[in-house]
Amino acid sequence: MRALTAAGLLLFPALFLGTLPDGWSARADGTAGVASAKVVRMGRGIHVTLGPAIILYREDTRGSGPVHTLATFTQTRKTAHPEGYGLFYGGQDLNGAAQQYTYFLVRGDGSYLIKRREGEQTADITRGWVPSPAVHKLNTKGTATNLLEIDNKKEPGEVVFKVNGQPVHSLKASATDVNGIVGIRANHHLDLQIDGFGVHR
Secondary structure, X not given: OXXXXXXXXXXXOOEOOOEOOOOOEEEEOOOOOOOOOEEEEEOOEEXXXXXXXXXXXXXXXXXXXXXXXXXXXXXXXXXXXXXXXXXXXXXXOOOOOOOEEEEEEEEOOOEEEEXXXXXXEEEEOOXXXXXXXXXXXXXXXXXXXXXXXXXXXXXXXXXXXXXOOEEEEEXXXXXXXXXXXXEEEEOOOXXXXXXXXXXXX
C-alpha cells in the first residue's frame, strides 16, 4: 500500500501510516498526515481515534450485486465541531487517484449526509446535512450511539439508507455503483467505537 523512494520518503502521503488491526486497510483524505490515527480491536468491534478523516475497509468485503451493510457507531466524546461517521459502498481503486465510493454519514447534531466521491472531488446526493429525528444526538456527556444501514438487498432496484432502523433516504440503485468494496468512513478528530460491522450479499 506504500511506495518509498530510496531515501525512504513516502510518495503517497494520503495512505495510512497509523496502527491497524490485521486484515484492515485505510486511507486519509487528500494529503493529510495520518501517523496520529489509531484503529484497534476493542471488545467485539474496533475503536477509532483520529486524526484525519479516513476510510477503513477490508478486501473481503469486495463483491458485486445487491448488498446490505450495517454497523453500530458510538461517538465517545464531543468534537469542537460536528463531525460525521458512517458507511460507504461501491469502493473502487481505493489506493489510487481514481478512488470512488458513495458514503452515508450521521453526526452528533442529529443530521445525516449522503455523498459520492470520485477522485478528490465529492458531489452531494442529499442537499448537504439533513436533520432527522432518527439520528441520536450527542447527550450531555458528549456521547451518542447510532445504528446505520445501507440496504440494496431487500429491494435490488433501490438503495435504502437507515438510521436506527428507520429509513431516512432512498435512491435508484442505478444512480450509484453498488459493486465494489464496502467499508467505514470517519471524519476529523472523532473517537468512535464501531460494533457489528457486517456486509451481506
